[in-house]
Amino acid sequence: MTSVSVPDSWSGHRPAPWLALSGPVVAVGALLGLWWTAGGTEEAVRRQTDSALAMEAAAYFSVVTPWTPAGYDAPRLLSTVNVLVDGSFWPGGIQVALGNVALATDTIGLAPLPQELLDRLAQPGVAVRATHARRPVSVLPFLGRDSTTIAGWVGAWDSLAPQVPGLRANLISVVAFLAICAAGLAFLREQATRFRLVALAVSAGLILVLGADLGWSVRLTARSSTDLRLLIARRLIEVAATGAGVRQARLPEIAGGLTVELVDLPSSGQVDVQRVNGPDGPRATIVAATPRTRDGLRLSMKPTEAELLGCWVGLTSWVLLATLALAGSTWVSRPRDEGSQSQG
Numbered sequence: 001m002t003s004v005s006v007p008d009s010w011s012g013h014r015p016a017p018w019l020a021l022s023g024p025v026v027a028v029g030a031l032l033g034l035w036w037t038a039g040g041t042e043e044a045v046r047r048q049t050d051s052a053l054a055m056e057a058a059a060y061f062s063v064v065t066p067w068t069p070a071g072y073d074a075p076r077l078l079s080t081v082n083v084l085v086d087g088s089f090w091p092g093g094i095q096v097a098l099g100n101v102a103l104a105t106d107t108i109g110l111a112p113l114p115q116e117l118l119d120r121l122a123q124p125g126v127a128v129r130a131t132h133a134r135r136p137v138s139v140l141p142f143l144g145r146d147s148t149t150i151a152g153w154v155g156a157w158d159s160l161a162p163q164v165p166g167l168r169a170n171l172i173s174v175v176a177f178l179a180i181c182a183a184g185l186a187f188l189r190e191q192a193t194r195f196r197l198v199a200l201a202v203s204a205g206l207i208l209v210l211g212a213d214l215g216w217s218v219r220l221t222a223r224s225s226t227d228l229r230l231l232i233a234r235r236l237i238e239v240a241a242t243g244a245g246v247r248q249a250r251l252p253e254i255a256g257g258l259t260v261e262l263v264d265l266p267s268s269g270q271v272d273v274q275r276v277n278g279p280d281g282p283r284a285t286i287v288a289a290t291p292r293t294r295d296g297l298r299l300s301m302k303p304t305e306a307e308l309l310g311c312w313v314g315l316t317s318w319v320l321l322a323t324l325a326l327a328g329s330t331w332v333s334r335p336r337d338e339g340s341q342s343q344g
Contacts, residue, residue: 024184028321036213037314050138053158092158108134163217176206187333222305234288289330
């Protein structure tokens with residue numbers, strides 16, 4: 001009979017510490033990855049919403065403000081801006097500038113914009129993110145009547161309240177972290193298979209629940225973004241439609257980035273955003289009334305929540321990575337029979 005020596009960590013039921021703990025360490029990293037993916041996606045949606053609302057506001061000011069040989073009628077523009085800023089329907093904050101001079105009270109130190117941002121605004125179709133103020137702001141150029149000359153800029157911020165992080169996700173994260181730590185101890189010390197399997201199931205289950213909760217929170221933010229863009233565009237169009245001297249043919253300009261169709265307006269109108277399945281996929285729609293023409297404008301867009309595939313793929317990947325890592329540690333930490341130490 002020949003004696004075969006094996007590492008001490010394999011002589012009993014305890015594995016090498018790095019093998020047993022590698023799965024829990026990866027799982028903790030996956031927790032951070034879940035938060036990173038969800039938070040990054042939601043921030044992108046919020047920035048997109050700020051930019052979209054700034055674009056709608058800029059178009060609204062251009063449509064309703066009279067044009068003079070010297071440019072926009074400054075007193076009329078100032079009055080219009082402050083009415084919108086004080087309006088109860090406008091979410092978050094908004095600032096408008098002629099040249100680089102703010103027209104509304106600057107509560108966050110946004111104006112004047114640094115020259116670097118002004119130079120970037122001169123590039124066609126560019127929205128910049130200003131971070132020098134007390135709040136991050138999406139800034140777009142405010143174009144003149146010829147749609148080429150830059151008369152100033154419009155900035156919007158905090159249009160949507162963040163859903164991530166939320167209290168529920170924070171609690172799930174804490175419990176999941178504790179479960180992963182307990183799983184690591186079970187992999188190191190527990191000889192019974194059932195304890196390791198329970199630790200695996202509880203930890204993986206909590207990570208799955210966290211991923212689903214974060215994904216749902218991001219979806220709520222994206223859905224709110226869709227509703228907000230359509231509702232604000234409708235409100236601005238309906239206000240502009242009753243303004244003196246406003247050309248009705250320019251009203252669709254306010255719905256920048258949205259699909260606009262002329263429709264017969266029902267007697268009650270379409271009050272809420274509706275979601276329908278069209279030939280090109282899901283669409284979110286709303287109808288803005290234009291009383292002077294006795295018609296309406298149907299505004300539609302692809303729902304933002306329908307464009308979250310990348311987020312869901314990322315969250316699913318982190319969940320699978322954590323589960324596979326924990327399963328690997330469960331397997332390598334299984335008990336070894338004493339009889340395997342020698343062979344005849």
